[in-house]
Amino acid sequence: MYTKNILMTGSTGFLGSFILKNILDETCHNVFLLIRAKNQDEALIRLKKLIFRIYKEDRFTRYNKRLEVFCGDQTQSCLGLSRKKYFSLFKKINEIYHCAALTEFNEPWEKVYKVNVCGTENIFKFAYSCNKFTKLNYISTAFVVGNSRIHFTEVDLSTNQNFNNTYEKSKYEAELLAKDFIKKGLKIAIYRPSIVVGDYLSGETTNFRMFYKPFRSLSLGLFAELPLNKDGYLNLIPVDYAARAIFTLAENEDSAEVYHIVNPRHFSLPYLMDFAADFFGYKNPKFISLGEFDSNHLTAIQKKILKIYLPYFTYGALFFSEKTQKILARHHFFYPDTSKGFLERIFNFCIKSGYINSKKLNKVF
Incomplete structure (x- = not known):
């Protein structure tokens, strides 16, 4: 088996940690981890904690020979490393x-x-200077579509969109940079995940942003009414399958392509809202159209919450991934069933972790 020397950033993050697990389990590659920390010792401690989190046991000794930690920072010159390193x-x-x-x-x-x-x-500049470089795998997001209400495919990027937040805008700008470096000859594969949620079988997550926070707010009864696009959809993908899809494409495909790492199934917004309310035992607010909604009566806290998540209550884009699915199928990768049982598992973990309180359980006890 061909052994690569891989540089990885973001390995301690939610999706990155699952990608690292695939690399360690399925290959004999050496992995050089750029980890932001106060010093080298702290970076090493973060790696050891990461390995324990991934495997639920101490496997650091097993993988130690294939892992090398670099305390650095991608925002600094030389990636925050000494010139020698x-x-x-x-x-x-x-x-x-x-x-x-x-x-x-x-x-x-x-x-x-x-x-x-x-x-x-x-x-990108570091990759461009590497002597023996083959490919860069860049994790973007399907939400570079911004506020465009289109069927968004792998060939799309600039659609005269505006952006719902600085995160979406920054990932769009980074993809434009990637295009420039591709023209210079750097091979970059771009992966656009949709909403990454908990592990498929356990529902476990270390990241309660994006998808989870609105349901926590609703469970607390913070809103009497909210705007909702009753024809809108959200796309949820389990973190382990998102990581596996990215790893499969990175290991087996040699070309610089854009891949949509999205679930073939889309969940309608009304279905998700009703399912969550029934599961956790709370009453949904009254859902109205955006044109009917008046935010003037909201408190400062309510406005702060809505500013972040309102665009996703009224979302209009659909992520399409036919090209990516066909390529994944060639490598015997298929997405799992993400129907009722899947939602139950990720919501069950919210209760188990204490992130969302179940009123149904409170009534029982």
Whole structure:
């Protein structure tokens, strides 16, 4: 089996950790991890905690020979490394998984731009200088579609869209950068996941952003009425299958393509709202059209919550992935059934972790 030297950013993140697990379990590749920390010792501690989190047991000794930690920062020159370490790295690296990103929706543009655009450009420049480089795997997002209400495919990017938050805008800008580097000859595969949620079988997640927060707000009865696109959909993909799809494409496909890592099944917004309310035992607010909604009576806290998540209550785009699905099928990868049982498992984990309180359980006890 051919052994690669892989540089990986974002390995301690939710999706990145699952991608790392695939690399460790399915290959004999050496992985060089760029981890942001105060010093080398702290970076190593973060790696050991990561391995324990991935495997639920101490397997660090087993994989230690294939892992090397670099305390660094993608936003800094030389990736925050000494010149000696930086130059030694680009003589070794064959491939990169660039997963690191600032994913919060409400961060100021300057902060998000520094990490998601400038930091990504630094990774692209590093890859461009590597002596034995083959391919860069860049984790983007399907939400580069912004507020466009279209059927969004792998060939689409610029659709005269505006963006719902600084995260979406930054990932769009990074994809434009990727196009520029592809023209220069750098091979970049772009992966656009939809909404990444908990593990398929356990429902477990370490990231309660995006999909989960609105349901927590609804369970607390914070809103009497809300706008909802009754014809809208959301696309949810289990983190383990998202990671597996990305790894499968990265390992087996050699071309610089855009891939949509999205669920073939879309969940309608009304169905999700009703399912969650019934599951957790709370009463939904009155759902009305955006044109009928008056935000003037809302409190400051309500306005802050809605500013972040309102665009996804009224979402209009659909993510299409026929091209990607056909390629994955050639490699015997297929998405699992994500119907009622899947939603029950990810919501059950919300209760188990204490993130959302179940009123049904409270009535029982």
